[in-house]
Amino acid sequence: MNKNLKEAPNFNEVDVQLREKIRKQGLSLGFDWVGFTSASKNLTHSSYLAWLEEGFAGEMNYLQKHAAQKTSSQNVLESAQTVISVACNYFHDDTSTIKFQDSSRGRFSRYSMGDDYHLVLKERLEEFRKWLLSEGLASGFEQTRVYVDTGPLLERELAWRAGFGWFGKHSNLIHPKLGSWLLLAEVLIDSKISPDQPFSGIDCGSCTRCIDACPTGAIVSDRQVDARRCLSYLTIELKNTIPKQYRSKLQNWIFGCDICQEVCPWNRKAPKTSDSTWKARNGLRDRKLWDWVRLDQEEFSKQFRKSAVKRTKRRGLLRNVVTALSACSHPQAISGLLIGLRDEEELVRQHSAWALGFRRQRITKSILWRHLRVETAEQVIIEIQDALASKQKHSSKRERACLLTRQVSLALARKHRLGPSGGNHRRSSHNRRTKLLQD
Numbered sequence: 001m002n003k004n005l006k007e008a009p010n011f012n013e014v015d016v017q018l019r020e021k022i023r024k025q026g027l028s029l030g031f032d033w034v035g036f037t038s039a040s041k042n043l044t045h046s047s048y049l050a051w052l053e054e055g056f057a058g059e060m061n062y063l064q065k066h067a068a069q070k071t072s073s074q075n076v077l078e079s080a081q082t083v084i085s086v087a088c089n090y091f092h093d094d095t096s097t098i099k100f101q102d103s104s105r106g107r108f109s110r111y112s113m114g115d116d117y118h119l120v121l122k123e124r125l126e127e128f129r130k131w132l133l134s135e136g137l138a139s140g141f142e143q144t145r146v147y148v149d150t151g152p153l154l155e156r157e158l159a160w161r162a163g164f165g166w167f168g169k170h171s172n173l174i175h176p177k178l179g180s181w182l183l184l185a186e187v188l189i190d191s192k193i194s195p196d197q198p199f200s201g202i203d204c205g206s207c208t209r210c211i212d213a214c215p216t217g218a219i220v221s222d223r224q225v226d227a228r229r230c231l232s233y234l235t236i237e238l239k240n241t242i243p244k245q246y247r248s249k250l251q252n253w254i255f256g257c258d259i260c261q262e263v264c265p266w267n268r269k270a271p272k273t274s275d276s277t278w279k280a281r282n283g284l285r286d287r288k289l290w291d292w293v294r295l296d297q298e299e300f301s302k303q304f305r306k307s308a309v310k311r312t313k314r315r316g317l318l319r320n321v322v323t324a325l326s327a328c329s330h331p332q333a334i335s336g337l338l339i340g341l342r343d344e345e346e347l348v349r350q351h352s353a354w355a356l357g358f359r360r361q362r363i364t365k366s367i368l369w370r371h372l373r374v375e376t377a378e379q380v381i382i383e384i385q386d387a388l389a390s391k392q393k394h395s396s397k398r399e400r401a402c403l404l405t406r407q408v409s410l411a412l413a414r415k416h417r418l419g420p421s422g423g424n425h426r427r428s429s430h431n432r433r434t435k436l437l438q439d
């Protein structure tokens with residue numbers, strides 16, 4: 001065991017100096033806050049279990065898998081005595097510029113606009129770990145662990161216990177001076193360092209701004225977020241189709257969402273970071289939504305190299321883009337959706353069809369009809385039919401008759417082309433369409 005800790009088993013003067021030394025080192029490595037807590041049992045584990053029980057985790061199965069381990073930080077490192085909790089301020093002003101308030105530009109949540117925090121913080125944590133080892137603050141490499149985000153730790157609880165701040169009603173942790181634009185990470189060591197006091201004294205009081213502003217009602221009660229409704233989950237974590245009832249709520253968010261933090265009064269005076277790591281990359285602010293639809297795999301990989309946005313893959317990001325185009329009032333939005341409708345990814349075509357169905361312009365109907373003739377993927381065909389059916393409700397008799405005539409002539413033309421035995425698949429989709437028109 002290291003010499004410093006032999007001298008400082010309790011909270012005495014030497015320990016105060018040691019804590020300050022570690023804190024200073026953490027700050028010099030690029031963290032904005034450092035606190036200490038014991039690696040003992042977690043206090044909010046029952047809240048975590050209750051949250052899972054409600055089904056709020058949606059398809060994030062790893063959260064269920066981690067449930068047993070999350071009772072204590074010692075489950076990830078048996079010899080752990082202390083958790084050094086750190087936080088990094090990523091608040092840059094890029095998102096408040098006029099460009100980002102323009103609804104025809106896709107919005108990325110702040111944390112994702114620069115380099116991937118998992119990589120950035122991991123690098124800083126490794127440096128911290130090296131330093132802690134060199135100072136004799138852990139008995140060996142195997143007696144340390146570093147985590148950022150993905151590990152089975154209750155990161156918000158650990159930072160709260162280490163004195164960072166309180167759980168806001170939106171469930172993010174708020175520091176009384178730094179606000180909530182901070183990312184959390186940890187180093188576990190087998191030395192005992194006197195813990196900070198859990199944060200107390202300030203809370204949200206009667207404020208409900210975040211709850212009122214959330215576009216999907218995801219903050220179901222104080223500190224309870226139903227992830228299945230949260231745009232952050234829907235646009236990043238969810239891999240397949242976005243449930244229809246939330247699609248029109250995206251506004252122009254195409255990766256994550258910051259609304260609940262943007263409206264929080266505790267962020268009004270949050271200090272901006274000078275760390276350029278978090279600044280928006282070139283290209284993020286200039287592209288319009290309809291430009292994003294043209295992004296091919298090569299460009300996607302180039303644009304989002306070492307970026308958190310890679311998580312959605314190209315198909316996920318474009319799914320979000322075309323969904324956001326449903327509400328974009330610019331005339332170019334339709335041309336963007338036309339491109340989306342021809343995308344190689346079924347998921348993108350599906351959401352493009354829905355978005356065209358959601359829009360009021362007449363031309364969207366004929367686009368959908370035309371595409372129905374060439375589409376072969378079952379799910380996309382269903383989505384187009386649903387989109388057309390929703391438009392039928394608003395069609396005039398004349399429009400319906402016109403569509404029916406068109407449908408019959410299409411069917412005749414196809415019969416002539418394919419002969420009596422060919423085109424089974426097309427015929428079944430044709431039957432569905434005819435039924436749709438007759439309904």
Ligand code: B12
Nearest residue numbers: 044047051109149155156157172173183184225232256257
């Ligand atoms: C799964 C996950 C999500 C999910 C679910 C979010 C949620 N609110 O649960 C989704 C995908 C929606 C998400 C979204 C975001 N996330 Co997230 N996410 C996580 C992850 C991996 C696990 C969180 C979790 O376990 N949730 C389940 C709930 C039950 O646990 P909890 O959030 O920790 O909540 C605790 C409190 O609510 C407390 N509690 C509840 N009731 C009570 C009552 C009392 C009296 C007390 C004292 C405590 C208490 O107990 C809970 C358990 O400890 C963590 C990293 C990690 N390993 O912890 C990051 C993390 C929480 N996410 C983070 C961020 C930045 C975000 C986003 C801002 C990203 C974005 N802009 O899109 C949004 C914010 C949305 C929101 N309002 O929460 C940061 C939060 C930093 C901070 N300042 O708090 C974390 C810590 C990642 C990191 N390493 O920095 N996230």
Ligand code: SF4
Nearest residue numbers: 214230231257259260
């Ligand atoms: S991140 Fe957006 S969708 Fe999620 S809880 Fe906050 S405001 Fe609601």
Ligand code: SF4
Nearest residue numbers: 168169204207210264
């Ligand atoms: S907006 Fe209000 S209720 Fe929500 S976290 Fe901030 S202070 Fe708390």
